[in-house]
Amino acid sequence: xxxxxxxxxxxxxxxxxxxxxxxxxxxxxxxxxxxxxxxxxxxxxxxxxxxxxxxxxxxxxxxxxxxxxxxxxxxxxxxxxxxxxxxxxxxxxxxxxxxxxxxxxxxxxxxxxxxxxxxxxxxxxxxxxxxxxxxxxxxxxxxxxxxxxxxxxxxxxxxxxxxxxxxxxxxxxxxxxxxxxxxxxxxxxxxxxxxxxxxxxxxxxxxxxxxxxxxxxxxxx
Amino acid sequence: xxxxxxxxxxxxxxxxxxxxxxxxxxxxxxxxxxxxxxxxxxxxxxxxxxxxxxxxxxxxxxxxxxxxxxxxxxxxxxxxxxxxxxxxxxxxxxxxxxxxxxxxxxxxxxxxxxxxxxxxxxxxxxxxxxxxxxxxxxxxxxxxxxxxxxxxxxxxxxxxxxxxxxxxxxxxxxxxxxxxxxxxxxxxxxxxxxxxxxxxxxxxxxxxxxxxxxxxxxxxxxxxxxxxxxx
Numbered sequence: 001x002x003x004x005x006x007x008x009x010x011x012x013x014x015x016x017x018x019x020x021x022x023x024x025x026x027x028x029x030x031x032x033x034x035x036x037x038x039x040x041x042x043x044x045x046x047x048x049x050x051x052x053x054x055x056x057x058x059x060x061x062x063x064x065x066x067x068x069x070x071x072x073x074x075x076x077x078x079x080x081x082x083x084x085x086x087x088x089x090x091x092x093x094x095x096x097x098x099x100x101x102x103x104x105x106x107x108x109x110x111x112x113x114x115x116x117x118x119x120x121x122x123x124x125x126x127x128x129x130x131x132x133x134x135x136x137x138x139x140x141x142x143x144x145x146x147x148x149x150x151x152x153x154x155x156x157x158x159x160x161x162x163x164x165x166x167x168x169x170x171x172x173x174x175x176x177x178x179x180x181x182x183x184x185x186x187x188x189x190x191x192x193x194x195x196x197x198x199x200x201x202x203x204x205x206x207x208x209x210x211x212x213x214x215x216x217x218x219x220x221x
Numbered sequence: 222x223x224x225x226x227x228x229x230x231x232x233x234x235x236x237x238x239x240x241x242x243x244x245x246x247x248x249x250x251x252x253x254x255x256x257x258x259x260x261x262x263x264x265x266x267x268x269x270x271x272x273x274x275x276x277x278x279x280x281x282x283x284x285x286x287x288x289x290x291x292x293x294x295x296x297x298x299x300x301x302x303x304x305x306x307x308x309x310x311x312x313x314x315x316x317x318x319x320x321x322x323x324x325x326x327x328x329x330x331x332x333x334x335x336x337x338x339x340x341x342x343x344x345x346x347x348x349x350x351x352x353x354x355x356x357x358x359x360x361x362x363x364x365x366x367x368x369x370x371x372x373x374x375x376x377x378x379x380x381x382x383x384x385x386x387x388x389x390x391x392x393x394x395x396x397x398x399x400x401x402x403x404x405x406x407x408x409x410x411x412x413x414x415x416x417x418x419x420x421x422x423x424x425x426x427x428x429x430x431x432x433x434x435x436x437x438x439x440x441x442x443x444x445x446x447x448x449x450x451x452x
Contacts, residue, residue: 072346073350073352075350087362088366089365098351102351102357102361
């Protein structure tokens with residue numbers, strides 16, 4: 001369960017969000033500039049809220065009143081960025097293994113194999129990110145985040161940088177991810193169609209405020 | 222013509238040793254300082270920045286004299302080092318290495334700092350979300366990606382250290398076999414009648430070393446760039 005109740009001033013822009021999500025995939029919906037990325041950056045711990053609390057499964061990650069701010073590397077929250085952000089100096093295999101190494105987790109070949117098959121990236125393992133297509137890069141980024149065994153997975157418009165054909169190529173993987181990986185997700189998008197396919201719950205954000213919350217039907221105007 | 226005498230060999234080997242030690246000791250310090258300047262804001266940062274570049278703009282003889290005042294036998298740090306650790310720097314080759322290290326430090330730090338600044342911070346954020354503590358982010362992402370700049374800084378620092386003259390001769394004098402580097406040997410030879418041929422030999426040697434260093438840096442940089450971006 002993810003519990004968020006925060007406020008953050010970003011220049012002229014005020015972000016205020018208060019929601020509790022228990023869905024498998026929480027869709028964070030809104031136009032660009034609505035504050036979606038700032039909000040999940042706060043959940044990841046990359047940005048510190050001015051005031052408020054963030055808690056995941058009962059564990060407090062942020063509590064401004066108590067002076068609590070858990071560092072991103074201690075949160076065990078995976079993050080798939082719009083621009084993949086694979087490490088250019090490591091091949092795909094080392095990129096996938098990075099989170100396991102940094103978290104000091106035991107090698108888990110079965111899990112790795114499952115993720116590699118789920119995302120169909122077995123043929124890419126020896127390549128460098130520079131030699132991958134946009135869609136391939138994004139699939140590796142999913143795998144890299146999953147293999148760090150996060151408690152929550154944040155996806156910030158992971159299809160945003162891809163053309164329609166690539167989106168159609170990736171969407172089935174995301175549906176499988178949702179149904180098979182068993183990790184709760186927060187999925188950021190400004191594309192209602194995408195969220196209708198993936199999300200189980202919607203948080204609608206507009207101008208830094210939550211305007212609607214509920215099932216995917218809130219997406220229907 | 223390139224019939225190098227034992228004295229000249231001694232100076233050449235000493236120069237190489239002094240510059241190598243100076244570069245090897247200065248590099249980790251330089252990486253730390255470059256990271257601080259590139260990635261951290263702290264009180265007095267502008268002062269630290271200026272202090273590092275000081276050897277570049279001060280007359281070398283001034284830097285050398287300040288080193289002598291500080292690290293000489295009766296200097297504040299020098300006396301302590303001699304009494305407690307038995308380390309004497311003044312008029313020793315180790316002192317020459319210190320002088321070269323200080324003089325080359327700004328040239329070493331600058332490329333490293335620029336290359337750290339050029340590392341995409343979003344990659345560092347990604348590493349943090351994957352569980353990497355800040356020091357591991359530095360070792361596994363920032364430093365490898367800044368490697369071409371580190372190598373460039375090392376070569377530049379080494380080249381400067383090989384050629385350093387003013388601060389070295391002021392701090393550790395010009396003692397054959399102990400502190401007489403190529404530069405000080407050339408200086409002595411020029412002042413000796415009939416020293417021209419020998420001086421010219423050492424001039425050729427220093428041109429050779431400098432060219433080799435620059436070629437090596439070019440090669441390293443190309444390799445590193447390939448390693449980072451190619452397959």
